[in-house]
Amino acid sequence: MENMEVEVAPASSEAGVIVVSESDSNTEEEDVPLQDQGPSERPRLSARRAIRRRNITGTHSQVSSRGERMRRLREIIAQNLVDRLSGSQDTRRSAPHTDPPALDPEHSSIRTAPAPAANVTTSDESSATGSSVSTAAEGTRASAQLQETEPVCESQDPVTAAASPAGKTEADDADGETCSICFEPWTTAGDHRLAALRCGHLFGFICISRWLSSGGNKCPQCNKPAKRGHIIFLYARKLKALDNAEEVRLKSRLELEQGSRRMEQLEVAQCRQQMQLMADENVRLRKELEELRRWRAQAAFGSSQGASQRQDSSGAGHYVFSKAVLVSQTGGSRVLSYCEPLGCLLASQPSPQATLVPGFGVKKISTATLKPSQYVPIHSKQIRGLCFSRHQDSLLLSAALDNTLKLTSLMTNTVVQAYNTGRPVWSCCWCHDNNNYIYAGLSSGSVLVYDTRDTSTHVQELAPLRSSCPVVSLSYIPRAASSMFPCGGLIAGSLEGGCFWEHVEGTTYTPHILPLESGSCTDIQVEPDSRHCLVTYRPGRSNPSLRCVLMELSRTPQTDISQTPVCSCSPVQTFTAGSSCKLLTKNAVFKSPAGDGATLVCAGDEATNSTMVWDAGTGALLQKMPADLPVLDICPFGANQSSFLASLTEKMLKVYKWE
Numbered sequence: 121m122e123n124m125e126v127e128v129a130p131a132s133s134e135a136g137v138i139v140v141s142e143s144d145s146n147t148e149e150e151d152v153p154l155q156d157q158g159p160s161e162r163p164r165l166s167a168r169r170a171i172r173r174r175n176i177t178g179t180h181s182q183v184s185s186r187g188e189r190m191r192r193l194r195e196i197i198a199q200n201l202v203d204r205l206s207g208s209q210d211t212r213r214s215a216p217h218t219d220p221p222a223l224d225p226e227h228s229s230i231r232t233a234p235a236p237a238a239n240v241t242t243s244d245e246s247s248a249t250g251s252s253v254s255t256a257a258e259g260t261r262a263s264a265q266l267q268e269t270e271p272v273c274e275s276q277d278p279v280t281a282a283a284s285p286a287g288k289t290e291a292d293d294a295d296g297e298t299c300s301i302c303f304e305p306w307t308t309a310g311d312h313r314l315a316a317l318r319c320g321h322l323f324g325f326i327c328i329s330r331w332l333s334s335g336g337n338k339c340p341q342c343n344k345p346a347k348r349g350h351i352i353f354l355y356a357r358k359l360k361a362l363d364n365a366e367e368v369r370l371k372s373r374l375e376l377e378q379g380s381r382r383m384e385q386l387e388v389a390q391c392r393q394q395m396q397l398m399a400d401e402n403v404r405l406r407k408e409l410e411e412l413r414r415w416r417a418q419a420a421f422g423s424s425q426g427a428s429q430r431q432d433s434s435g436a437g438h439y440v441f442s443k444a445v446l447v448s449q450t451g452g453s454r455v456l457s458y459c460e461p462l463g464c465l466l467a468s469q470p471s472p473q474a475t476l477v478p479g480f481g482v483k484k485i486s487t488a489t490l491k492p493s494q495y496v497p498i499h500s501k502q503i504r505g506l507c508f509s510r511h512q513d514s515l516l517l518s519a520a521l522d523n524t525l526k527l528t529s530l531m532t533n534t535v536v537q538a539y540n541t542g543r544p545v546w547s548c549c550w551c552h553d554n555n556n557y558i559y560a561g562l563s564s565g566s567v568l569v570y571d572t573r574d575t576s577t578h579v580q581e582l583a584p585l586r587s588s589c590p591v592v593s594l595s596y597i598p599r600a601a602s603s604m605f606p607c608g609g610l611i612a613g614s615l616e617g618g619c620f621w622e623h624v625e626g627t628t629y630t631p632h633i634l635p636l637e638s639g640s641c642t643d644i645q646v647e648p649d650s651r652h653c654l655v656t657y658r659p660g661r662s663n664p665s666l667r668c669v670l671m672e673l674s675r676t677p678q679t680d681i682s683q684t685p686v687c688s689c690s691p692v693q694t695f696t697a698g699s700s701c702k703l704l705t706k707n708a709v710f711k712s713p714a715g716d717g718a719t720l721v722c723a724g725d726e727a728t729n730s731t732m733v734w735d736a737g738t739g740a741l742l743q744k745m746p747a748d749l750p751v752l753d754i755c756p757f758g759a760n761q762s763s764f765l766a767s768l769t770e771k772m773l774k775v776y777k778w779e
Contacts, residue, residue, distance in 0.1 A: 462484075462531075669691050764777055
């Protein structure tokens with residue numbers, strides 16, 4: 121033992137060598153069965169047996185001393201083999217199975233392919249054979265042979281055995297193919313192509329870029345400082361990366377195709393919308409053409425009928441159809457008024473652009489050209505009354521169902537004053553004796569008196585004397601010095617009758633109930649010069665036809681200072697029309713344009729959709745002018761030294777010229 125030398129090269133060197141020098145021959149070793157030994161001793165005993173076979177073939181003269189030296193040699197070799205095999209055991213188990221190499225008894229070495237791990241060399245100083253112990257690779261081969269012949273170590277844990285080296289290799293391969301952030305395979309192109317940081321860890325480019333952009337300043341695996349500038353792309357051949365270049369190309373083409381398809385769909389939708397607009401315009405023009413043809417036929421019929429009526433009237437004047445103006449394509453027109461200073465007619469209508477400017481207003485129609493000029497928005501609900509002042513030029517008073525009474529300047533087309541009445545307003549008028557006062561007839565039957573100089577609220581309320589029916593008409597009669605009816609005041613008409621509110625002075629009013637039929641009165645209009653009023657009654661059980669009764673206002677003479685004079689009215693002439701009256705039509709009584717002092721009465725006949733003209737003195741029907749829809753309002757006016765008559769329906773305005 122003192123003559124044996126062992127040299128072991130460092131494990132980190134490329135070829136570690138263990139050299140054993142012997143001065144004596146082999147010694148014999150007792151033959152100990154492997155099954156009697158523990159699991160940790162089996163590799164060592166196998167190595168001892170291999171060396172002992174070599175010793176048997178050698179010189180037997182120095183058995184005891186040689187055996188002791190070889191026993192130490194075997195212990196060193198076995199310990200080195202166990203240390204080396206513990207690190208490479210997993211790799212060797214995963215390698216293909218080969219037959220174990222055979223032991224050569226002549227040279228006491230294991231015949232296998234050389235391994236680059238380590239070499240073990242044994243020299244016998246005094247042996248005649250001069251054989252040498254194989255290198256560490258030969259020891260490795262011997263250990264591999266022992267592992268093939270020996271069973272699995274009994275102390276090995278089943279869970280550890282289940283986690284086989286093959287499974288670990290597959291996991292390592294999977295880790296080498298996927299990004300450690302999103303666990304998706306790398307690609308060779310696109311946003312998820314293979315990239316690395318300075319620390320050497322690999323990620324998908326988009327994943328590590330988002331990681332560093334969202335506030336992370338360290339590597340997700342090793343926590344070393346990192347930033348976006350440290351990201352580099354890798355072009356490694358042995359790293360597995362999913363080739364998605366074709367997929368990226370196809371996706372880009374798909375996006376282009378989808379974009380072009382969206383553009384085509386947008387163009388198709390625009391074309392369809394334009395086609396629908398053109399179709400609607402075509403339908404509208406066709407309807408207008410049909411209406412114009414019908415009006416032309418009606419005008420021809422009216423002219424022929426007017427000619428026959430002129431012959432009957434002994435050469436008196438008559439109205440001739442002049443022009444029809446479309447006011448509202450959807451309908452909704454209600455009242456009509458004339459502004460002499462501006463020379464225009466005003467017809468109420470709903471907004472033509474309800475989505476942009478909702479509500480109701482008036483449309484201006486020039487009397488010089490008989491063409492509509494513009495729309496002026498005023499109220500949010502339907503307009504029920506329009507009236508102009510005789511002194512305030514271009515200042516329009518309007519009443520609507522939105523609980524407001526408004527003053528609108530037609531010079532600027534803006535509302536200059538608005539009063540909140542608290543209830544729907546059905547009618548309105550100006551005070552012709554004092555232009556500062558205006559009146560509003562409410563749905564409750566009351567009449568509110570407003571002073572235009574006070575913008576806060578009304579100055580007086582004229583409560584109803586009978587029932588609380590809506591005040592459908594308001595007319596003011598100015599004072600007259602030389603007349604049988606010299607007093608001035610307000611005539612309010614409702615379904616239950618009429619009331620004359622005599623305007624004494626200031627805000628003092630004296631009520632006078634007019635002897636009218638109750639329950640059927642629809643409208644009261646006044647002719648201020650002749651002091652006549654036209655009362656319209658709807659058909660009833662006793663009178664099945666529409667009646668327009670011309671009445672003369674009168675006042676009893678005051679014989680005693682303590683006696684209060686009484687204002688009343690008496691019928692002068694009655695005019696009969698059709699048997700239908702579902703709408704509250706506004707009629708007219710005015711001086712004849714012929715200039716002979718006669719008075720004309722005009723009323724809309726709902727049964728025949730026409731405008732009827734009577735002579736108030738004789739009660740004779742002068743004309744019957746047809747209309748396409750029921751006439752709702754009638755307004756006489758003068759322009760260009762000529763007299764005209766305008767009749768309004770829900771959609772159209774027809775203008776007739778006096779000849």
